[in-house]
Amino acid sequence: METNQRVAVIGAGSWGTALALVLGDNGHDVNLWTHNKDQMALINDTNRNERYLPDTDLPASVKAYYELEKAIEGVSTIVFAVPSKAIREVAQNIEKVCKEPKVIVHVSKGIEPDSHLRISEILQQTLSEKTMKSMVVLSGPSHAEEVVKRHPTTVTAASDQLNASQFVQDLFMNQHFRVYTNSDVIGVEIGGALKNIIALAAGISDGLGYGDNAKAALITRGLAEIARLGTTLGANPLTFSGLTGVGDLIVTCTSVHSRNWRAGNMLGKGKNLDEVLETMGMVVEGVRTTKAAYQLARKHKVSMPIVQALHCILFDDVDPKEAVDQLMSRMKTHEMEGLVDILGEQIRN
Ligand SMILES: NC(=O)C1=CN([C@@H]2O[C@H](COP(=O)(O)OP(=O)(O)OC[C@H]3O[C@@H](n4cnc5c(N)ncnc54)[C@H](OP(=O)(O)O)[C@@H]3O)[C@@H](O)[C@H]2O)C=CC1
Numbered sequence: 449m450e451t452n453q454r455v456a457v458i459g460a461g462s463w464g465t466a467l468a469l470v471l472g473d474n475g476h477d478v479n480l481w482t483h484n485k486d487q488m489a490l491i492n493d494t495n496r497n498e499r500y501l502p503d504t505d506l507p508a509s510v511k512a513y514y515e516l517e518k519a520i521e522g523v524s525t526i527v528f529a530v531p532s533k534a535i536r537e538v539a540q541n542i543e544k545v546c547k548e549p550k551v552i553v554h555v556s557k558g559i560e561p562d563s564h565l566r567i568s569e570i571l572q573q574t575l576s577e578k579t580m581k582s583m584v585v586l587s588g589p590s591h592a593e594e595v596v597k598r599h600p601t602t603v604t605a606a607s608d609q610l611n612a613s614q615f616v617q618d619l620f621m622n623q624h625f626r627v628y629t630n631s632d633v634i635g636v637e638i639g640g641a642l643k644n645i646i647a648l649a650a651g652i653s654d655g656l657g658y659g660d661n662a663k664a665a666l667i668t669r670g671l672a673e674i675a676r677l678g679t680t681l682g683a684n685p686l687t688f689s690g691l692t693g694v695g696d697l698i699v700t701c702t703s704v705h706s707r708n709w710r711a712g713n714m715l716g717k718g719k720n721l722d723e724v725l726e727t728m729g730m731v732v733e734g735v736r737t738t739k740a741a742y743q744l745a746r747k748h749k750v751s752m753p754i755v756q757a758l759h760c761i762l763f764d765d766v767d768p769k770e771a772v773d774q775l776m777s778r779m780k781t782h783e784m785e786g787l788v789d790i791l792g793e794q795i796r797n
Pocket residue numbers: 459460461462463464482483484500529530531532533534537538555556557558590591592593729730731733
């Protein structure tokens with residue numbers, strides 16, 4: 449475990465708060481930043497974040513902040529834990545007030561529509577050398593609700609600088625929260641972002657009343673789509689069989705904690721997207737990522753039929769049942785369609 453550090457966690461939603469608890473458990477001083485002044489006061493008065501993680505006592509070393517400059521003053525590390533749509537704006541604000549280089553960690557799962565940038569790319573575009581010493585992505589199968597109960601959880605710290613991923617591994621790792629390192633930043637970010645699309649689809653399937661066969665099909669064929677796009681973008685195909693690939697797909701497609709699964713479930717039961725998002729009151733990253741992945745698939749001519757079906761349901765008002773019928777009546781194909789071109793002819797034989 450890393451010796452005592454001061455760490456800023458930017459974003460006091462479910463995940464930022466859960467990670468603040470892990471860091472506090474590890475003996476670090478945590479500045480938990482929120483853009484909501486009332487929420488700051490409430491967290492500091494009660495030592496809890498009732499809105500996002502009810503009944504969870506935070507370690508005494510976690511303090512909430514509202515002023516960004518104060519939240520990052522004297523810290524070694526900044527953990528970005530806001531939804532992907534807020535990353536650019538928050539990073540611009542940090543760039544304005546940051547006085548010395550920090551280890552930058554991000555834990556958000558998304559891809560920016562239109563620019564098609566991964567979160568680490570947005571941060572690299574926004575933060576200068578004066579602010580950023582190194583960049584690490586922390587991702588994996590990890591619902592906040594279970595992390596705060598200190599149930600066993602495993603994640604991956606990915607960076608192209610091994611010493612940076614090892615620093616983050618030591619910072620977060622404890623008896624309940626095991627951290628592996630990986631150098632495949634592209635694979636880790638693509639797996640983490642795209643699994644939310646498949647979780648929406650799995651929720652729709654459950655909402656329609658389909659069974660476990662359908663869910664297994666979505667997880668496996670979803671993984672094939674993620675691997676096809678990911679390897680085209682430069683990821684190591686092996687990453688998709690790890691924690692941030694199949695691991696996160698399983699947890700998000702099968703857990704009632706998943707906001708993406710729950711949103712999909714409501715869609716499958718007949719609610720429309722606006723109603724669903726209003727009911728959730730928390731981020732459903734898969735909606736925005738569907739847009740980005742659909743655009744990327746077209747740009748790189750990668751076959752992604754599940755992503756395409758979800759895009760039709762979310763943005764073209766196609767009935768979910770009709771979208772499933774279309775998926776099932778696609779032209780017959782090889783199970784390793786697309787991947788064979790990348791991994792070699794031998795798989796076909
Ligand atoms: N929850 C989980 O278990 C996990 C989540 N993640 C990822 O972490 C990221 C954050 O998710 P999560 O914490 O769950 O989301 P939540 O919806 O629980 O919380 C989001 C937080 O970000 C704040 N926020 C929203 N917009 C802005 C903004 N423009 N500026 C500053 N703060 C803002 C919200 O404030 P307000 O309260 O005012 O709305 C809220 O505090 C996502 O990318 C998610 O995929 C990754 C692993 C696990």
